[in-house]
Amino acid sequence: MDAHPTRISLIQAAIRQFGRGGFEAASTRTIAAQAGTNISSIAYHFGGKDGLRIACADAVAERVAQVARPLPGLQDRPDPRHARLLLRRLVRRIVTFMIVSPGASDAVAFVLRELAEPDSPVLDRLYATLIEPRHRALCALWSAATGAPAEAEEVKLAVFSLVGQAVYFRVAAPIVQRRMGWRHYGRAEARAITRRMLANLDRMIGDGDG
């Protein structure tokens, strides 16, 4: 909420550290040092390490919400061709965000770690603010593109399949890059991944019933 510079630096450093080795592996000392401030600032601004964790979850959720802001409203139901176009645009945006934007690696790793932990203290928060609304929106678009009901099991699983691919390309980057012979994720690599994911999307949507 607050735009205090120390607060922001701490959150940024914490997402990085939490994303790399996990919450418990990151030490408040390292985070504070990387943020260019003192350890006690964490207690002052967030009440402790756990408070910092929550603040990180909120920060990521808010950042993603801003990137995904111009999503078409759920109320207007586009025709199949338009829905497919919007889905393609979203896939492009997701891949671009995840692959090329700096810092996305740590943010995605942080979120996935929290999502994987069954009793993470921020799981409810992330699900309600980040996962659920966006997954629901994608299901609605998928439904408009294919004609299947938006809340059908098949549709929900299809959307998970799609985002799962993107998440994997980001999180498993070290081995993907090694297998592909890539030195890093740059524009060319992002383009190749985008091409593949768009092809997957088109085929999964098919000509109707998927």
Add this chain to the structure above:
Amino acid sequence: MDAHPTRISLIQAAIRQFGRGGFEAASTRTIAAQAGTNISSIAYHFGGKDGLRIACADAVAERVAQVARPLPGLQDRPDPRHARLLLRRLVRRIVTFMIVSPGASDAVAFVLRELAEPDSPVLDRLYATLIEPRHRALCALWSAATGAPAEAEEVKLAVFSLVGQAVYFRVAAPIVQRRMGWRHYGRAEARAITRRMLANLDRMIGDGDG
């Protein structure tokens, strides 16, 4: 290598703990207690916590190698229809292994954590023994099914897309289950995921050039 019972118990407990909160979050005390032995056993059998980490990586790689043993040899090149059949069978097997087999959750989480860490001490090992050979085999099958060259960029990315979906369904299980309204991953849930992934596979392979 050794079949010493304490060794095995320790590895099993360690994979579980490493998979849940990450390597650094797991304490040797907890691991030893869960294995029903003393902390010092870790130093004795593995030289220390790092040695245990390596032993875990080898254990998972070996276990997967056993499950994936009856893979068709790379030298014989099946015709497209047969290749598609084999791919479908492999998808079934992968989902079954990941979703329903007990303990797979922790093993997958452990491996993914190591793969995500760019300078994990066991990344090279896991890549060489677990990732590369299996990815290569899948690419060969994909090639046989579609006609595309096995080492083409598109093919390698397609295979990553496919396994990425399965990994995501496993690792992000808490939110998948919440969104799907599932209480856990059982036979019915595994069947639904398998159905979706087989549909994805069929469409991605298409009628040829994918």
Add this chain to the structure above:
DNA sequence: GTCTATAAACAGATAGAC
């Protein structure tokens, strides 16, 4: 091989100066 006891380094939290 498995245990107890302990060492040395590290963690997060906090009291209080400024």
Add this chain to the structure above:
DNA sequence: GTCTATCTGTTTATAGAC
């Protein structure tokens, strides 16, 4: 708000009894 200093508990590693 930010710092230093310190408290308390926990970490891994290890020495040595059995």
